[in-house]
Amino acid sequence: MKKLINDPSRVVDESVEGFGLAHADLVAVRTDPLFVVRADAPVRGKVGLVSGGGSGHEPLHAGFVGRGMLDAAVPGAMFTSPTPDAIAPATAAVDGGAGVLHIVKNYTGDILNFETAAELADADGIEVRTVVVNDDVAVEDSLYTAGRRGVAGTVAVEKIAGAAAERGDDLASVASVAERVVANVRSMGVALSACTVPHAGTPSFDLTDAEIEIGIGIHGEPGRRRIPMAPADEITDLLTTPVMDDLGLASGDQVLLLVNGMGGTPLSELYVVYRHARRLLEGRGATVSRSLVGNYVTSLEMQGASVTVLRLDDELTALWDAPVHTAALRW
Amino acid sequence: MKKLINDPSRVVDESVEGFGLAHADLVAVRTDPLFVVRADAPVRGKVGLVSGGGSGHEPLHAGFVGRGMLDAAVPGAMFTSPTPDAIAPATAAVDGGAGVLHIVKNYTGDILNFETAAELADADGIEVRTVVVNDDVAVEDSLYTAGRRGVAGTVAVEKIAGAAAERGDDLASVASVAERVVANVRSMGVALSACTVPHAGTPSFDLTDAEIEIGIGIHGEPGRRRIPMAPADEITDLLTTPVMDDLGLASGDQVLLLVNGMGGTPLSELYVVYRHARRLLEGRGATVSRSLVGNYVTSLEMQGASVTVLRLDDELTALWDAPVHTAALRW
Structure with missing residues (x-):
């Protein structure tokens, strides 16, 4: 460690x-x-x-x-x-x-x-x-x-x-x-690697070099299944489709799309995920009217990402847009 | 990869x-x-x-x-x-x-x-x-x-x-x-792990589980030396002292302290580095009047951090404080 x-x-x-x-x-x-x-x-x-x-x-x-x-x-x-x-x-x-x-x-x-x-x-x-x-x-x-x-x-x-x-x-x-x-609001994440809790000293779970965990929890809890490593668009599909389905996303919906990093994934990769997640949402007729991309809810140095979709209405949009002044979110 | x-x-x-x-x-x-x-x-x-x-x-x-x-x-x-x-x-x-x-x-x-x-x-x-x-x-x-x-x-x-x-x-x-x-402005960084450039497919350099590279470049270029893994305060000292020395930091100086993550290091660890770097600066009689902690200049998923110190004057402080509206820096 x-x-x-x-x-x-x-x-x-x-x-x-x-x-x-x-x-x-x-x-x-x-x-x-x-x-x-x-x-x-x-x-x-x-x-x-x-x-x-x-x-x-x-x-x-x-x-x-x-x-x-x-x-x-x-x-x-x-x-x-x-x-x-x-x-x-x-x-x-x-x-x-x-x-x-x-x-x-x-x-x-x-x-x-x-x-x-x-x-x-x-x-x-x-x-x-x-x-x-x-x-x-x-x-x-x-x-x-x-x-x-x-x-x-x-x-x-x-x-x-x-x-x-x-x-x-x-x-x-x-x-x-x-x-x-x-x-x-609905989310789903993927882990490409585990993370190590300092007082434990060893990775929280094992993942081979060839597999990833779809549906990972933010403490490394098991997700839906392990699959072989796949292209980003395919992984993004496996995260975004269940989120859209569960949310009952309908054509005309306005949404906030949050692509969140698990801590150890480069920002450049999060934007690759964002790009495809946005296309999937638009493919259902939704409009991505607000976006957030970065490390906001992490799992130490875990590599991976999650996709979060929030269905907006006018009031939720106005409250999202309202000024905020914190260390990690500011506008 | x-x-x-x-x-x-x-x-x-x-x-x-x-x-x-x-x-x-x-x-x-x-x-x-x-x-x-x-x-x-x-x-x-x-x-x-x-x-x-x-x-x-x-x-x-x-x-x-x-x-x-x-x-x-x-x-x-x-x-x-x-x-x-x-x-x-x-x-x-x-x-x-x-x-x-x-x-x-x-x-x-x-x-x-x-x-x-x-x-x-x-x-x-x-x-x-x-x-x-x-x-x-x-x-x-x-x-x-x-x-x-x-x-x-x-x-x-x-x-x-x-x-x-x-x-x-x-x-x-x-x-x-x-x-x-x-x-x-002066900086120095440390790598705890290498990173992998996508088109290369293998890590940019080798670092054993027991060693770290002091003075790493942001592309994984060699630094000053490899040392055995050490506590954060000791590593922070090895980064901050050369920065202060090279800057000729004097008692009474006002500084901006930037603790930058290399991409794969948890934010919690960057604040541990910040805490000690700040003490070291204050130990020289400097005042840390502005701070920035996070992933700003990264090396893909490399684990590590760098310490940057900028000696401020009134004009530089005012320009630092001036409004900014970008994706990664906003106030």
């Missing part, structure tokens, strides 16, 4: 410390327990947005803390859910009196820990609503998951709900728009 | 096509010859900025085309200089009557081809100035290079010169501020 780390048990702390130093204009890092909040938290009268999950998916979630997106991110250990005793104080830290929305990817540990944290916050008089992201169409139930997994669609949920909170929507409305994103 | 490509001979064309589709609000892609221009090029009365080089370093350079940065980017084949017959029309396409600045990384092929293109443009009555970026302190002369190589410091040159052009500086002034950045 070759990694730019000092000590596997310290990598999350040191990385988040570096993140806080690099982006002190945007965020503050709290320690014991560890979480990241907007520099100006809590914002009085605004619904607070908290997300979090295992580390190793950077820039998710800390990279999305800032104006127009998250108020706090709670990083767990690598590929390990954050604990309620970190989520609860993060929730309290961003409560501006209008309640807090928890955005949770659908993994059993995350669900349980955010639930416990919400109960703790409730006991302190903070109203909490929860939205669960489960955009991965690859498999029903999986390692760590009952039902579908939450993957790169989380970026869209956090961006759009963040914009709704920023314009002053109340908690029920922010939760409602977040649910609408969840209902309209 | 596992890559998300269709055909090694088509990967640059397909990737740039995808890039153009994803960012049609910012850029236009011209083909035969292939180059990328600002959607609104030429901008009347503004100095045009053209850069380019071998592909495989994305988002450099096309990702930096847009308002406040480059007017055109000319992508060569993977790790191969673009030809004069592409650079010359790109130069003509962005000439708004105020002349054009070529920003060239110091590789023999790039130097020669940009020189020839400048002569062609001159014959067409377009005034061209050239600035050569040579920020890599690792080695004097190298594979493909006489003198120092141009690496991640190129981002700072393009951003700052782009801001000067955008505010209306004339060609001599834009060239002068670009030279000032070159004079004040």
Whole structure:
């Protein structure tokens, strides 16, 4: 294992410390327990947005803390859910009196820990609503998951709900728009290589030089099947078609197309995937009216990509377009 | 070799096509010859900025085309200089009557081809100035290079010169501020793994599981030496100390610190490097007043990172802070 780390048990702390130093204009890092909040938290009268999950998916979630997106991110250990005793104080830290929305990817540990944290916050008089992201169409139930997994669609949920909170929507409305994103977003990914969790020291799964895993989870959980290595357009088809089918994509639909890198794939390859995914969408009569291409929800140094499609309406488009100022997303 | 490509001979064309589709609000892609221009090029009365080089370093350079940065980017084949017959029309396409600045990384092929293109443009009555970026302190002369190589410091040159052009500086002034950045920026990188150029099909060099290359070039050119794998802080020291020494960093200096990923290294690790590089700079009495962390000048899927330090003054800081709207850098 070759990694730019000092000590596997310290990598999350040191990385988040570096993140806080690099982006002190945007965020503050709290320690014991560890979480990241907007520099100006809590914002009085605004619904607070908290997300979090295992580390190793950077820039998710800390990279999305800032104006127009998250108020706090709670990083767990690598590929390990954050604990309620970190989520609860993060929730309290961003409560501006209008309640807090928890955005949770659908993994059993995350669900349980955010639930416990919400109960703790409730006991302190903070109203909490929860939205669960489960955009991965690859498999029903999986390692760590009952039902579908939450993957790169989380970026869209956090961006759009963040914009709704920023314009002053109340908690029920922010939760409602977040649910609408969840209902309209689907993803599927592929792994060309495994990744190595620092404290494990060996790759999370084995993949020969000749095969790839279609439908991979962001922790290397098994997907739909392994196939021999194939041209990018063929792989893109295997990702995009199930996404379009599951979404019930219809002619005339306006969509956001997100091609997300798993961390170790060159940007040039992501644009090759984007090119064909866009053609497939247009082949169904959809219009790609918004796009995002890059590493947003990663799996450490895994090579691979995922395709996410969000069906847009006028309000979702306007909220996507609204200003955002975070380390990883800014316009 | 596992890559998300269709055909090694088509990967640059397909990737740039995808890039153009994803960012049609910012850029236009011209083909035969292939180059990328600002959607609104030429901008009347503004100095045009053209850069380019071998592909495989994305988002450099096309990702930096847009308002406040480059007017055109000319992508060569993977790790191969673009030809004069592409650079010359790109130069003509962005000439708004105020002349054009070529920003060239110091590789023999790039130097020669940009020189020839400048002569062609001159014959067409377009005034061209050239600035050569040579920020890599690792080695004097190298594979493909006489003198120092141009690496991640190129981002700072393009951003700052782009801001000067955008505010209306004339060609001599834009060239002068670009030279000032070159004079004040230094970089050094490390490779933990090699990368594979698609048309080659095998890794560009060999590195055992136990060793890393200090001072690597962005095409995998040899660096200063190979050492056994070491903790991140130690590696960061080996990169940052020569940069500070060569720059003659003094107490009280204000700097921009750029920690750049080589493409295959997780963002979390780049922040671990940033944390220690910042401490080292502060240990010399410098103040890190601006920061950038991420994949900006990559080597395909190479694992590794580079540390770039730019000594700032008030004008360079203001130009760095000026608005920029490109695919890869935006504020």
